Amino acid sequence: MDERERALRTAHRAASRFLATLDDRPVWPRATLEQMEEVFGGPLQPDGIDADQVVAELAERADPGLVAIPGGRFFGFVIGGTLPAALAADWLVSTWDQNSGSSTMTTATVALERVAGGWICDLLGLPPESAVGFVTGAQVSNVVCLATAQHAVLRRVGWDATVRGLRGAPEIRLIVGADRHGSIDRAARMCGIGSEELVVVPADEQGRMRPDGLAAALAEGDGAPTVVCLQAGEVHTGAFDPFAELIPAARRAGAWVHVDGAFGLWAAASPRLEHLTAGVGAADSWTTDAHKTLNVPYDCGMAIVRDPADAIAMFRTGGDYLMYASLDPWDVGPELSRRGRGVPAWAALRSLGRRGVAGLVERLHDNARRFAAALREIPGVEVIGDVDYTQVMFRLADDEATRRLGAAILADGTAALTGAQWRGRAVIRCSMSSWATTEADIDLTVAAIERLAAAVSG
Incomplete structure (x- = not known):
């Protein structure tokens, strides 16, 4: 040996x-x-x-x-466990050691990623011709999509940012929701757009962008290049923006529409939950992340762009020593050298099948509803908002008690849930994201919360 x-x-x-x-x-x-x-x-x-x-x-x-995290009681962030097929495939990816930027050199891993990307677009109701760039996670996917959007809307008004840069370029209006994820602001910074430049549209009580607010923001644009960022799955409530109303309005105004669907976009794979994403396929780009709802190892975000030409225009590299084919992975993302991070996604999808993916998503939703129903039976615990998807949010009567309960839960070790702020109040968040979570895991967690809440309140 x-x-x-x-x-x-x-x-x-x-x-x-x-x-x-x-x-x-x-x-x-x-x-x-x-x-x-x-x-x-x-x-x-x-x-x-x-x-x-x-x-x-x-x-x-x-x-x-x-x-x-791979167990059944990690609910702290939107982080799935790892399915067995995805875990084993990830070991093979490291063993194979393929630099998967080139479709000419590493044909096996690039083919696996292309097939996985096609399956994902099919499952999520996205255009089959879309470019799917496998990146490290949802944060980088948002950067890739916003950079592509920025270049595309500037090119429409005659400004090629790859040649002329952004100094002196027409000002871009980036319209976002009040309850967007922080990765959108961070992605905007990386694209040279500061927080004071964002056009923020009000949200409803669940965190959904209000159509009347978007209409008002679009009306003030006066023909400026515009990008609208929508959201599939608010990280606290799990709420979805009303895409069927918002996307056509943005399209009529000539805006590029990007959807941050890091974990929520997977609702489209479920016949029971697909209504939450109705109309989402009419956008121009989408962010999602397979290490969340699909439960593959880390390093498997996806930047999906409707027209591959837009991604190529932004990301195609130079280098006369490089070999080019049709739509190389390095054409649609920021990296030249990277591992075959889409291979575990292929393995997860192959192991589950279409019905298995739907069943996984629906089981996560069932777990969230079971958890919320049990929390409502605990004296002093208030469940906040609807449980439309996989997120549950709750609190005690006052902020300090809620914070003490959150700290006690982590110290206890039975489960991991994390604290947050919602509408100015302290809350505790639960994200149902793992295939490994069982009803017994939920019951153990609820029992621990009931015990700790009584101790905190008493």
């Missing part, structure tokens, strides 16, 4: 041991960042260590600082 084989076998044993602990381990880490730095730190030793020993030490020392 060579060094590589020994290291891989050691990693497999360590991975199996970790997965076997998920039912019983505290969900939140047991060690602080400072403790972990001490465990891993110190001066670098002068001589090397056998690979299998390095892997064994890594697994043992990291254990107290690991979050039980």
